Amino acid sequence: MTSKIQSAYLAPEGLSESLLKEIDGVIAVHDRLILSSKPFVNAHWAQNIWKNPVTLPIDSINDAAKKLKSIQRNWGLYSFTMHRRAQLIQGKLNSKKFKAQPFPSSFSDGPLGSWCLLDENTVLASADCTSPFPSGEPSFIEDKDGPPNRAYLKLYEALAFAGKTPVEGEFCIDVGGSPGGWAWVIQKCGAEVLSIDRSPLDEKITDLKGVSFEKRDAFSLLPAEFIEKGQSVNWLFSDVICYPEKLYDWVSVWIDSGICKNFICTIKLKGEPEMAIIKKFAAISDSKVIHLFYNKNELTFFKLG
């Protein structure tokens, strides 16, 4: 069985069913890890994709560590069986230690592979994975005082994936911004941010330099308003709770206008994921639609200039 594994997918907690619908050639499911006999596909509901896994026969803990180290330095373990043996192997790798990271931080200390034990004498390992985080789970140093809620962690993660952040001198729009977790992140990056929501921002966010707020329907905000003022828009963020189709139509107007190059938008889904609309977002040129660790029943749309 093991020789046929060509790709593996780690599902987010509780979302294996959605992910299974996207994958062909499933040969085994081990807790949240799905093994497939087909080459990898960019599944939207995966928390991490093991793109090119290899199976390694091992005869001891040391042998496993030696074989993994000979491929590359940094490895994250996904353990579903023989946990103690797996932990002992992980302990022998010179892998970087996974500590909570500041934001923003770079992931420059080498690529991170993923591995697991399939049985006592077989390792499955992939040096090439889609997430820079072990098992696709980022860990950021939290700020309990600045932001008004925990939504800031979702934007931390999205910007870590984007590989860039808004910077000083840039102007950002943040729709569905209340109470201000995302505005807090954008302001902290040094950029100016206009937040739009039908509910107010937390006062401590409105008071921050570079943050402005308009109470209005997000979908009434159109590029023409900014084009007329000669105001460039560097980033458009949306965390509005709305039907995906409504978001798609509105974002398309912004993309077509050419006024903004960077988009990060959450696509809120209800119950069964509606694949047709997800595919429409994914078909937008140079875009990505992925499930972040901090997304619940939603996906994140990226289009970066």
Ligand SMILES: C[S@@+](CC[C@H](N)C(=O)[O-])C[C@H]1O[C@@H](n2cnc3c(N)ncnc32)[C@H](O)[C@@H]1O
């Ligand atoms: C998940 S919350 C946003 C949290 C926010 N990103 C933060 O960082 O604190 C979703 C927001 O969308 C807003 N919303 C829903 N429909 C809207 C609309 N048509 N126009 C403006 N805001 C809307 C809600 O009022 C709510 O504040």
